[in-house]
Amino acid sequence: MDAETGEITLPSSQDSNRAATNADALVISTDLDHPANRISELCRLFYTLGWVTGTGGGVSIRYGPHIYLAPSGVQKERMQPLDMFVMDYATRQYLRRPPVLKPSACTPLFLAAFTRRNAGCCIHTHSQWAVLVTLICGAGLQNPQKKGVFEIKEIEQIKGISRGGSGSDEIAEGGRKLGNLGFHDTMRIPIIDNTAHEEDLRETLEKAIEEWPETCAVLVKRHGVYVWGKDVAQAKTQAESLDYLFQLAVEMHKLGLKWVHE
Ligand SMILES: CSC[C@@H](O)[C@@H](O)C(=O)COP(=O)(O)O
Ligand SMILES: [Zn+2]
Structure with missing residues (x-):
């Protein structure tokens, strides 16, 4: 606390010390599941997986009437709750903007998942497995007829993927979620295609979301992947399942194996 003004200063990894504001209450919570805490925690975890390396990638969470967003161009694994932007979902106005920082360039893409799929969380990774899959599929190396899609079947981990990214919670006999893909589903x-600037991906990403009603993700050629879910747990586990499948597919390709057996 400043002895003369009585102002409280708050520590932040990306921002120099500054006076606390009312809007800071939106990002200060002892609840570990609060989105400001969860985004920081997830980015630290994703960094260890190579998903948000070198400032790339990110996470956004919809929380009641608010959207929580990370700053742009920062070391994502060092973010703190006080670095978060908070947007009012209805008006798209920022309720909290950390000084100096800019909101993530992925914001329009995250918003596309929230508005078009009613997602509660959207994860963007720069995983090398995702990028390699786009290169293999983009060159038609697995199936020359299907350059615009990655498809795979008969791998157990497919059962971790919902139909449409907002799967039902109902459980079928055997423990599988009814809203998830089955082993024999494709x-x-x-x-x-990638664009020079992240925000310019919005139009094609929205088109892909509309044209592929069953997908919970969109791959971006030579860039990475956007994955969403109805909540943080579903977005995270689907991102993990997909990354597993991307890695497996790349390794299968190296062995000369086909992903889809017609
Ligand atoms: C390594 S720079 C990557 C960015 O251009 C972009 O692709 C990205 O994923 C992160 O954007 P950001 O604005 O930092 O949240
Ligand atoms: Zn990116």
Whole structure:
């Protein structure tokens, strides 16, 4: 606390010390599941997986009437709750903007998942497995007829993927979620071209979301993947399942194996 002004200063990894504001209450919570805490925690975890390396990638969470967003161009694994932007979902006005920082360039893409799929969380990774899958599929190396889609079937981990990214919670006999894909289903993830600027992906990403009603993700060629879910747990586990499948697919390709057996 400043002895003369009585102002409280708050520590932040990206921002220099500054006076606390009312809007800071939106990001200060002892609840570990609060989105400001969860985004920081997830980005630290994702960094260890190579998903948000070198400032790339990110996470956004919809929480009641608010959207929580990370800053742009920062070391994502070092973010603190006080670095978060908070947007009012209805008006798209920022309720909290940390000084100096800019909101993530992925914001329009996260919003596309929230508005078009009613997602509660959207994760963007720069995983090398995702990028390699787009290169293999983009060159038609697995199936020359299907350059715009990654499809795979008969791998157990497919059962971790919902139909449409907001799966039902009902459980079928045997423990499988009814809203999830089955072992014999074919999982299809559309692939869109990259653009020079992240925000310019919005139009094609929205088109892919509309054209592929069953997908919970969109791959971006030579860039990475956007994955969403009805809540943080579903977005996270689907991102994990997909990354597993991308890695497996790349390794299968190296062994000369086909992902889809017609
Ligand atoms: C390594 S820079 C990557 C960015 O251009 C972008 O692709 C990205 O994923 C992160 O954007 P950001 O604005 O930092 O949240
Ligand atoms: Zn990116």
